[in-house]
Amino acid sequence: MFDSLQERLGSILNNLTGRGALSDADVAAALREVRRALIEADVALEVVRLFTDRVREKAVGAAVVKSIKPGQMVVKIVHDELVSILGETSETIDLNAPAPVVVMYVGLQGSGKTTTTGKIARRLTDRQNKKVLMASLDTRRPAAQEQLRQLGEQVKVATLPVVAGQSPVEIARRAVQAGRLGGYDVVMLDTAGRTHIDEPLMAEMAEIKQAANPHEILLVADALTGQDAVNLARNFNDRVGLTGIVLTRMDGDGRGGAALSVRAVTGKPIKMIGTGEKMDALEEFHPKRIADRILGMGDIVSLVERAAETIDAEKAAAMAKKMQAGQFDLNDLADQLRQMQKMGGLGSIMGMMPGMNKMQDQMAAAGLDDRMFGQQLAIIGSMTKAERKNPDILKHSRKKRIAAGSGTDAAAINKLLKMHRQMADMMKAMGGKGKGGSMMRGLMGGMASKMGLGGLGGMMGGGMPDLSKMDPKQLEALQKQAEAAGLGKGLPGGLPGGLGGMGGGGLPGLPGGMKLPGLGGGFPGLPRKK
Missing domain, CATH: 3.40.50.300 (P-loop containing nucleotide triphosphate hydrolases)
Structure with a gap:
């Protein structure tokens, strides 16, 4: 959702954050582009006028021009006005009345x-x-x-x-x-x-x-x-x-x-x-x-909530034991692919990661999309139990049969087997740490290797906070701490400080070794799933 608007506004605002100083004319020119982007997104004209007038009132003047980072100040103003237009607070269905x-x-x-x-x-x-x-x-x-x-x-x-x-x-x-x-x-x-x-x-x-x-x-x-x-x-x-x-x-x-x-x-x-x-x-x-999503800042809280809802704790525990023994076969890979599908698919997950929306073209060029999951599940489903258990027995004749059964070719099967080997090595190195989080980390890492982004998988692993024991204020704190880390804001390419270095589960240079919740180890002091 909001894909076209996200792309347009991201381009406009990145142009501002890339400059050392802004004049009133720079801000006015950017607002003209914002106005055009909103109209093309089919936003009501009265709302477009209200939004741009509010932003202009706050963004044009000494407060922005003389600020230390004027471009980021404009981004903040746009963000705050988006929140104001959408509604300051979330409101759920009100059941506070006599039953029924x-x-x-x-x-x-x-x-x-x-x-x-x-x-x-x-x-x-x-x-x-x-x-x-x-x-x-x-x-x-x-x-x-x-x-x-x-x-x-x-x-x-x-x-x-x-x-x-x-x-x-x-x-x-x-x-x-x-x-x-x-x-x-x-x-x-x-x-x-x-x-x-x-x-x-x-x-x-x-x-x-x-x-x-x-x-x-x-x-x-x-x-x-x-x-x-x-x-x-x-x-x-x-x-x-x-x-x-x-x-x-x-x-x-x-x-x-x-x-x-x-x-x-x-x-x-x-x-x-x-x-x-x-x-x-x-x-x-x-x-x-x-x-946050519209401006490419990600949505950490929603991603953590979705993972907590979909990850099967019992399966994760059983998988952790297999990983500790260095076991990870193609049945396990199929389970992880289905897990990704249940979380909304790769595009949905990446859209909730700060700065990751800008990698969509790279992902598409590398063949990383939700259709890939279906193809890989078809390949695994065309194998015998013995082949899924022990991929090493897959020689030319077996691959030919599997390709015919799954509607693919030998190249697709080889890519899948390579990804599995990389994931198996990663899982073995992790030794079962983090249970469900480590499995997801391994899956993302194996896929990311196709793009030359071997550390991407580190963003999906680690200890998942137990959201059932956290109140809304604690959940919102996760997002605020992610924002405090500068994720997706003003960094080259929108990526958080050297993506390749994130495979270890943490972000380099953050105070106290702070890590993303459920994406690399969990924040200090927050409960973790056992």
């Missing part, structure tokens, strides 16, 4: 309301141990109620039984009553949509609101529609009163105009974003983290 808390989803047809209802229900059930009841109020779209029922079975969340002939308002009343009688914590109402906004749609929303008295009214909007999502939010807010917004398909939106506009236009917070089709592809919206 009624959450109503509104939006146009095809925006992802039903899927989003299922995703959020699963999130509340799994992470907050809430008892959730879902109800489909869509009596017009064929099989809409059946779709929600099937989603309920998939995510193990109860759905309201369908009674033929009931109106949406009657279903809403029955759902609230069932929620009260059944002891549910949350009742979710998935309303009908249209292909466009019309009076009957709005009238129905108002009737449902009056009947169910929802605590939250969430607009589900497709981020790919850009300005249409902003206009939609304004119209729904004017008619039924929104409490928040969920933007779907953010993973497919390279521009980001909707996210940058909708909060400023409506004043309503973006509470969640959909980042994929899978039922766990949903994230809370953190304005500061998003601003």
Whole structure:
């Protein structure tokens, strides 16, 4: 997400940070480019004007021109204004009300309301141990109620039984009553949509609101529609009163105009974003983290959280024992490739590392992308158990058979085997330290060797802090300490101080041997997974 905007703003601001001094004319010229970049990203014109006016007011003048590092001061101003536009603080779905808390989803047809209802229900059930009841109020779209029922079975969340002939308002009343009688914590109402906004749609929303008295009214909007999502939010807010917004398909939106506009236009917070089709592809919206991503500063906290959620502790412990014995076969490699996929793929992971967004061209040229995972898993899947256990037996005839079975060639198989050997050596040298972190370090290191960046793997290893025992302030402290280290800011190529030297898990020259959390050993004083 935000790929094009990240690239454009990064280029503009890097040009400023590369200069020793800035004149008012330099800042004005950069702001013209920022304005153009925002418009091309489909940001609402009123928001573009507001943003550039605020930045200009703070950036043009003696405070910046006479500062020690004027270019970095401008970057900070742009960052702070991005956070202000997106919303100063993150706001989650509010469940602070007498049970059952009624959450109503509104939006146009095809925006992802039903899927989003299922995703959020699963999130509340799994992470907050809430008892959730879902109800489909869509009596017009064929099989809409059946779709929600099937989603309920998939995510193990109860759905309201369908009674033929009931109106949406009657279903809403029955759902609230069932929620009260059944002891549910949350009742979710998935309303009908249209292909466009019309009076009957709005009238129905108002009737449902009056009947169910929802605590939250969430607009589900497709981020790919850009300005249409902003206009939609304004119209729904004017008619039924929104409490928040969920933007779907953010993973497919390279521009980001909707996210940058909708909060400023409506004043309503973006509470969640959909980042994929899978039922766990949903994230809370953190304005500061998003601003960090847009400016290429990475998102350490989100990366650590994602790793903590996806790494299987038992598997990691078993793998550590194998590594201590110097064992790492192709079955283990396949497990690590799947682990990377579960974390969102290589591109997603690199996008959260400070400064790493600038390596996308290098990665693509080296053939390092998410398609590579699929190819390598196909190669391993085409091998026999004996071959996966002992790759040394793979001679020409066996490779020929595997290439035919996986749709690849001998060169691809040889690359995979070379990466495996490099990883096995790295794992053996680590001796099982760091468990899951060391495995990921080895995987990244093996892949990075293709690019001549052998130390890249060091960024993905080390002791992962136990996030389950950390409060939000501690998590935010991880990001602040990473920023204090200068990651992704003003360094050549945006890389943190000599990437090749990071293989040992730490950053050279940092006070007290400070290391990135979960990316190279963990900060001193923070809990580590045992």
